[in-house]
Amino acid sequence: MLEIITIMAAGIAAGWLLRKRSFKFVGVVLTVLVWALLFFLGIEVGENEKVINSLKDLGLEALLLAVAATAGSIFAAWALWTFIQHKEGGKP
Amino acid sequence: MKGSLVIVGFFVLGIVVGLTHVLPPMSSMGNVSYLTLCALIFIVGFLIGNDAEIFKKFKKLNRLYMLLPLMTIVGTLAGCAITTLLLPHRSLSECLAVGSGMGYYSLSSVLITQYKGPDLGTVALLANIVREVITLLGAPLMVRWFGKLAPISVGGATTMDTTLPILTNACGKDFVIVSIFHGFIVDFSVPFLVTFFCGM
Numbered sequence: 001m002l003e004i005i006t007i008m009a010a011g012i013a014a015g016w017l018l019r020k021r022s023f024k025f026v027g028v029v030l031t032v033l034v035w036a037l038l039f040f041l042g043i044e045v046g047e048n049e050k051v052i053n054s055l056k057d058l059g060l061e062a063l064l065l066a067v068a069a070t071a072g073s074i075f076a077a078w079a080l081w082t083f084i085q086h087k088e089g090g091k092p
Numbered sequence: 093m094k095g096s097l098v099i100v101g102f103f104v105l106g107i108v109v110g111l112t113h114v115l116p117p118m119s120s121m122g123n124v125s126y127l128t129l130c131a132l133i134f135i136v137g138f139l140i141g142n143d144a145e146i147f148k149k150f151k152k153l154n155r156l157y158m159l160l161p162l163m164t165i166v167g168t169l170a171g172c173a174i175t176t177l178l179l180p181h182r183s184l185s186e187c188l189a190v191g192s193g194m195g196y197y198s199l200s201s202v203l204i205t206q207y208k209g210p211d212l213g214t215v216a217l218l219a220n221i222v223r224e225v226i227t228l229l230g231a232p233l234m235v236r237w238f239g240k241l242a243p244i245s246v247g248g249a250t251t252m253d254t255t256l257p258i259l260t261n262a263c264g265k266d267f268v269i270v271s272i273f274h275g276f277i278v279d280f281s282v283p284f285l286v287t288f289f290c291g292m
Contacts, residue, residue, distance in 0.1 A: 004253050007130050011137020019142050026135060026142075033132050034257055035102045038228060040125035042106015043118055045221065052111070054214045061182075062190075062218030065175055069191045069219070070226050070246050072171020076163035077245030078238040084156050085239075 099258075100229050132257040139265055149266050157241075157270045161277035164245040165285070168194060185292035186212055192285035193220040194248030194278050195227065195255075200286050207290035223248060227255045231262035240264070244271050249282050251275035 045051055109115055118124065140146050172191030176184045186208065193200025197220035205213025227250065231243035240263040247255040252275025259271045 003130075004133055007133045008137040011134040011139075012141035013137075014134075015138035015141025015143075017141075019144055023138075023142060026138060030132065030135050030139075030257060030261065033128055033135070034261065035099065037125060037128045037132060037257070038099050038103040039106040039109075040118065040128060041225075041228075042103040042108075043110040043115065044106075044125065046107035046110020047113065047117055048110075050214070051218065051221070054218065058211070058215050058218060061179060062215045063222055064178060065172055065187065065190050065215065065219040066222035066226065068171035068175040069168045069194075069223055069248075070171070072167035072169070072174075073164045073245040073248070074167070074234065074238050074242045076167025076170075077160065077241040080156065080159055080163050081239035081241040084154050087156070088154065 103225065103229065129254060129257075133253065136257055136260050136268060139260070140268055143265060146265060150269050153266070153269065158273065160241055160245060160270060160274050161281070163241075164194070164248060164274065164278055165281060167245065168192075168248070182212075185289045188292075189286055189289035190216045190219050192282060192289055193223075194250075194282050194285075195220050195223040195246075196249035196279065196282045197221045197224065199282055203283065203286045204290060207287070224250055224254060228258050231255075231258050235262050240267055241270075244274050247271070247275070249275060249279040252279065 110118075115121075168191050169188055172187045173184060175191075176182060176187045179187065189204055189208065190200070190212065193204075193216050197217050200220055201213045201217035204216040223246065227243055227247040230246075234242040234246065243255075243262055244251050244259055244267065247259060250256075251259060251271045256268070256271055256275070260268055263271070
């Protein structure tokens, strides 16, 4: 976690130092790296035998819990979002 | 929508590559995925630092957004509590322990394996991987349907690292600070909640 914070701080510093210039291509780099990250994550899941072998027995149960956790947090976040939008008078 | 599909495409392609062992195993390639993440985090930082207005925007951000970690924890636990009805062989505390992983699959699965055995530990591993994947793949849609806080909440403990770049893309730079704060608090709650529900 400390490493992540340090890297982010370095990024903020670099961005701030170079703030006079425009960096439109950075958005493209971000998108491509996100694709790479998902590709690598896919490989890690695919080659993890423990995960793949247990999918048959425990997969459905795990999927159910994941969907329930997702739905519950979406509902709670949506409630807070709606409340804040309402308080701010509909301004985004 | 198109963006989401491309992301799903890359993820599925990765799974196929992993299953068929076309490439040498990831472990032999060093920490490629971690290094990619580090590069992404650097870029997110760069975008924050490069935006002259961003600190003003952070100041204007409603203080109520700080309630989001609490909403995430309450919503997640409520959702998992309902699941108990559909899984008669699992107790309420077991379902809550798995949910308390908040997408932090490495830590939660290790802890739950220790307290409750490898069976529930594996369920925690799978369920929390799926939660992270849902966040990564579904963030743009969630923003459209349920507002900008929804994917951050679903991201759980991962919103300050793994899912931060995707969330920055989906919710916009203004929400980077909400995402980091949220991930930080939820991240810390995971070991406490998991051990609490395992001991129940």
